[in-house]
Amino acid sequence: MDSIGSSGLRQGEEALSCPEEGLPGPSDSSELVQECLQQFKVTRAQLQQIQASLLGSMEQALRGQASPAPAVRMLPTYVGSTPHGTEQGDFVVLELGATGASLRVLWVTLTGIEGHRVEPRSQEFVIPQEVMLGAGQQLFDFAAHCLSEFLDAQPVNKQGLQLGFSFSFPCHQTGLDRSTLISWTKGFRCSGVEGQDVVQLLRDAIRRQGAYNIDVVAVVNDTVGTMMGCEPGVRPCEVGLVVDTGTNACYMEEARHVAVLDEDRGRVCVSVEWGSFSDDGALGPVLTTFDHTLDHESLNPGAQRFEKMIGGLYLGELVRLVLAHLAQCGVLFGGCTSPALLSQGSILLEHVAEMEDPSAGAARVHAVLQDLGLSPRASDVELVQHVCAAVCTRAAQLCAAALAAVLSCLQHSREQQTLQVAVATGGRVCERHPRFCSILQGTVMLLAPECDVSFIPSADGGGRGVAMVTAVAARLAAHRRLLEETLAPFRLNHDQLAAVQAQMRKAMAKGLRGEASSLRMLPTFVRATPDGSERGDFLALDLGGTNFRVLLVRVTTGVQITSQIYSIPESVAQGSGQQLFDHIVDCIVDFQQKQGLSGQSLPLGFTFSFPCRQLGLDQGILLNWTKGFNASDCEGRDVVSLLREAITRRQAVELNVVAIVNDTVGTMMSCGYEDPRCEIGLIVGTGTNACYMEELRNVAGVPGDSGRMCINMEWGAFGDDGSLAMLSTRFDASVDQASINPGKQRFEKMISGMYLGEIVRHILLYLTSLGVLFRGQQTQRLQTRDIFKTKFLSEIESDSLALRQVRAILEDLGLPLTSDDALMVLEVCQAVSQRAAQLCGAGVAAVVEKIRENRGVEELAVSVGVDGTLYKLHPHFSSLVAATVRELAPHCVVTFLQSEDGSGKGAALVTAVACRLAQLTRV
């Protein structure tokens, strides 16, 4: 809409065109005038209908209901809280779009709660029409040029400048610094911007300008800047209202009501974008012919209909259309018109404000109309003022109906009978149209009587508010950088994983050769996986995992298992060996009684999940405890003897201990019963370890060159020779130092369930100490060892769990957190579990490649029997392990079989094989 005089004619020289005759008589005139002004009268009922219909559309859009398409967009803005007032620092603010054909650059200094208020410095730049309608790049280059022109004039240090971008158009925000323009409004229509991230476009333009290194850290809608900028009075403003060239409002909605957000706590600022409200049912009756004409001739016909009845860009045009109509009807200016009166955009918002002004209005009307080349009579002046008043009154009333809808929505979401709220107002219509604000406030009280509303004019049009958001964004961006730096060592790349695989291969070879190696590669005397001919009843014990189980395993054509879980109190696990084995025998006796097996001496297989040097199937010397066990007088002893001694101590119990197996071996055997290709056993539970069928020729210290033997790798100790130091982080070191076996089981302490929760807890403590998490408040709970269970990782990372449940878990830990905190805790868990799974995958890749090499085959198909709570319950662990194996061992097709019955069944099968072989040797 071009301004007066843009027709190139000097003021008052435009040619008047006046009708020769046929002017209407006085009565017709007033009727024509009434009928014309009547069109702008909006009844209370109509306003209430608009209020109700807008409220309906708002709640529909909040629920994410797509059809019918809601009339308003309700766009979340990533602003989750009103200012704390603690924000500090110098910020550059660029405002584009709020005031039509101009942009403003500000330097805002925030001084926090204590500091005194520093007035922002600002400069306004007029945007040439061809730039507003030209290529998007041109517009952003123009903005970058204005930025550097403004900064050139600022006597300030221009290093590390942080900028807040106030972009007053409807945008889909996906972050505080990521925002995609949906559609232009208000006289802008640059090409190549809709659907683009406007922050990136500005960053590119600033880079092209190359004058300053400015970090654009936040983009906000002008209504948000207005709300955030309001001086915190009795209560912070929770609604932002802008009526300038365009109009819109935002407010703090309960996050749980915003369907697109996966959040249920706290609040989020939502930009209503009510400019696009156009419910024909509600708006139809109040739309005048002048509104249709204006819309038809606008840059975006059919769009922003509500805005075109309220926004300052349109009020002048509505007045012009009415004046032109009345002139052409002969009831105004004696029926004379002028080219300026008939040209679009010749009456601006300022003119309407001046003409409307009850005090100086009449004189101004004269001046404005003469500038339009008209010679108004006194009656014309009065009528023109009536027209201005009618247009502005309607605009204020419609704006009030919309604001009342927002207040009702707020009241509903807060479930409050009466709502006390502060509304920050901004924009030149609010600032310059004295009557606009009073009519607005009066009508809001009429339409939302149960709301006690205080209107707080924004001091500087939102610049400070944008700086507030920028300060928050800058703080969050800094936190994100610290989070990334902290988690970077957990993000292992292909080369690092391939190095672990190669390291493990070297350690395996040394271990098999009986040389010093962190991998002890322990022969298990299990030479074959089951062949299905096993038969009989067997007792099995399963010690070393989360639960101690006693099992009765009946092997016929299938396997039936009856088992019972018994607890091993920490005091027993870390007591005396005698006490531990007596406890084990007590459980066996209890089980036998319950199963009616008392007095029967069934062959027993003992899954003992700790590193044992086996001298035979039923002889295993415990090398060292792991996983929180530390019973005395056991290490260096034959575990089977310890069990038999306990059996002996408990008279009247007969048990025939036939085999001792590691849980990895039990798991391999258990799965091998179903799938003969299962030649690897993997445990990722409290601890971690693997076994596999190795060629006997490669196993030093075990006689024989043919056939295979299962090797228990005890890979938990991989890296105890320092070969994993390059991957170990400060958090791994803290967990290791706090463990009962510092320096031991380093690989296990990076992977298994006993330690992942502790690694996460140490990272959270570190990030809290940096102020990144929990506002830097260290809580007693978080300093408690083992308070962050590894199962929390599985729960927190489960896709079905929304951020809200993450909160619930963390709040149960007494952690005062914000939604950003919850998100960061989730990322910490993901980084720790991903590293664990990838390291585990690198280990399996080393094993399958060893077998492929052993077999001298191009392609190897092999199955891995897996057990362990972490592997089974973590939502992504197993797929990450498989993906890493595919990446590092592309010539191996590896099938992971989750063991259903645990390794107790495997122990029974090993026992069954042993019994069958024993029988064979006896016959």
Ligand code: 0WK
């Ligand atoms: C179940 C097996 C048991 C093994 C355990 C490991 O039956 O032998 O020790 O899995 O998983 P965890 O219980 O430590 O998570």
Ligand code: BGC
């Ligand atoms: C835009 C809004 C903006 C309002 C006030 C409207 O045209 O769509 O995003 O808040 O104008 O500037």
Ligand code: BGC
């Ligand atoms: C033990 C292994 C066991 C693994 C899984 C490790 O701590 O040393 O023997 O297989 O945990 O339970």
